[in-house]
Amino acid sequence: MSNSATDRPKTPDTVWPARGRHIGPDTEDVLRRHLRRLKENGVLEAFTEPPAPEGTPQRVFEARWRVAGDVIVRARLTLVPPQDREDGREWVLMAEAERPWDEQWPSPATMFWPDAADGDDADTAWDHHHSVPGLRFRAVNPLPSEDKAIRRLLRNAAREAWCINLVVHEAMTPDELGRLPLARLLPPSLRHRVVEHRAAPQQLRAVNWAIRELGVWVPRGGAVLLPPDPAPPGYDGPEYSVRDVFLDGSEHTELVDVVRRFAALPKPLPQGADEALTDLRENWTLLTLEEELARERRLVAIYAEALDAMTKSRDLYRDAAEQAHQALAAYRDTPAPAERRHEGAGVPSTSPLQQLTRTFERLRGGAKGLRQTSAPGTARVGAEPGTARDGITPDNARDGDETDATEEAS
Template structure:
C-alpha cells in the first residue's frame, strides 16, 4: 500500500468522484454527443476537450455548470484504453463545487454520459465496474451461487474505494418491483456511486460467511454497507446496517440515511483520486473571462516578483565587482616591497594588504548571494577591520 501524502488525504466535502468502464465502441463520441445535448438544453454552461500530449492515450473532457442555479461546478472526465481490451475505455470523473456537495444535485455522470439504461446499446454501456468483471452501477448484481466466488467478488469490490458497495438480502422472492435496482430510488448524487449486490433468500448464511472477513453482517431482509479499504475513521458497521429493506418500490428512507452518513465520513481519497483532483484544479482550461483576467493578473504578479529578485541580485553582483576592481587597482599600484610578508608580532596593528583586500572581495562576491557569513582570512582577521596585536617583548 502506498504511503504517499495523497493516499492519506481525505475526500473533500466539495468533491464528487466516480470511476467506471465503457464497454462499447467510440466512448469519446458518446461523451461529445451527450455534452452537446446538455449545452443546447442549458443543463451545462459549456464544455471543452483540452489537448493532451502527442504520445498520450488519454482523452480529456471538461464541463462546468451551476448546481441549483447558483453554485459553480467544474468537472473533468478522463478516458483511457482498457488494459486488456483496447477498444473499451476506463473513465475517471471528478467534479468539484464551490461549496459542500448536495446529494440532491444532478449526478455528474449523467451530464457526461447518457441516461439510457444498461440495455440500450453502446451508449448505455458506460456503467460497468472499473475492476470487477460482471458488476454494473445501475442494476442489481446477483451474488454468485458458489460460496468461494461470492467471497472473492465481495472482497475485490470492497477494495475499490471509488464505489459504495451495498449488500441487500431478499427475505423472500421479490415481485417485479422488488427486482428493480434500489439505485433508482436514491438521491441523484449517490445514484451512480453505489454498487448493489443482491443475495437470494437462501444465501443468508453464505453471504454472512463471505462478509465475515470484512467485519460486517447483513440482517435477514436487510442491508449493510461494506467498509472500503482503508476504512474511514469512525466507521461503525452497526450504524451502516439496515434491519429491513422493503423491496416494494417504496423509498428506502433508512437506507438513504445510512448512505448519506457514510458519504459524510472523512474517508481517505481512493487510489488515483488525488491525482485526478490535482489535474482538475491545476490543468483546468475552461475559464470564464473573469477567471482568465485573474489568472493573468496572478502571472503578472509572479513575473514582477521574479524580476525584482533578479534586479536585486544583479545590483549585488555589480557592487561586488566594482569593489573587486578597486581592490585589484590598489594591489597593482602598491610597490613590490609592500607586498612582502611581515611578522605580525613586530607591529602593534596591521593594515590588510591590497592582496588580502582583493581576496576578501572575491570571497564576498562568492557568498553574498547565498546569504552566508563572510569567511575569515587565514591569519584570523575578519572582514572589515584590523586586529590589535601586542608585542610579546
C-alpha cells in the same frame, strides 16, 4: 484488509469522484453527442476537449455548469484504455464545486453520460465497474452461486473506494417491482456511486461467511454497507446496517439515511484520485472571462516579482563587481612585502632559500680550496700530519706573523 486509514490525502468535501468503464464502440462520440445536447439545452455553460498529452492514448473532456443558482462546478473526465482488458474504455471523473458538495445536486455522471431520461441513449453501457467484471452501477447485481466466488467478488469490490458497496439480502423472492435497484431512491448525487449486490434467500449464510473478515454481516432480509479499504475513521460496521429492507416498492427511509451518513464520512482519496484531482485543478482549460482575467493578473504579478528579483540581483552583482575591481586595483598599487622591508630597513632582504644557497656555495668553495692544497707534488712524501714544510711549522708561522705585525706597529 487494513482497518485504519493510510497517509493518503483526505477527500475534500467539495469533490465528487467516480470511476467506471464504458462497454461498446464509439465511446468518444457518445460523450460528444451528450455534451453537445446538454449545451444546446442550457444545462452546461460550456464544454471542451483539450488536447491530450503527446504519446498517450488518453482523451480528456471538460465541462462547466452551475448549481444552486451561482455555484460553479468544474468537471474533468479522462478516458484511459484498461490495462488488462481490451473491451471498452475506462473512465475517471473528477468534479469539484466552489462550496461543499450537496447530495441534491445533479450527478456529474449525467453531465457526461446519457441517463435513463435521455430516451434512445438510455442503454449506453457506461456504468460498468472499472475493475470487477459484471458489476454495474445502475442495476441489481445478483451474487454468484458458488461460495468462493461470492467471497472473491465482494472482497475485490470492497477493496475499491471509488464506489459504495451495498449488500442486500432478499428474505423471499421479490416480484418485478422488488427487482428494481434501490439506488434509484437515493439523492441524485449518490445514485451513480452505489453498487448494489443482491443475495438470494438461500445465500445468507454464504454471504456472511464471505464478509466476516470485513467485520460486518447482513441481517436476514436486511442490508449492510461494506467498509472500503482503508476503512474511514469512525466507521462502525453495525451502525451502517439496516435490519429490514422490504422489496415491495415502498420507501426506505432508514436505508437512505444510512447510505447518506456513510457517504458523508471523511475518507482518504481512492487510489489514483489524487492525480485526477491535481489534473482538474492545475490543467483546467475551460475558463470563464473573469477567470481568464484573474489568471492574467496572477501572471502579471508573478512576472513583476520575477523582474524585481532580477533587478535586485543585477544591482547586487554590479556592487560586488565594483568592490572586486577596487580591491584588485588597491592590491596592484601596494608594493610587495620584500620591497617594503627593503625600503624601511635600507638593507637588502634575502629569503631563507637564498641564504641557504649562499651557505652551500661557501662550503663548496672551501672544499675546492682544500682539494687544491692536497694535490700531488705539493707535500713531501712521508710527511706526518702537522709537520712543517721547508722547516716551517704552523706554530712558527703564527709566531712569525705576530713578530712582523709588532715590527710594523713599531
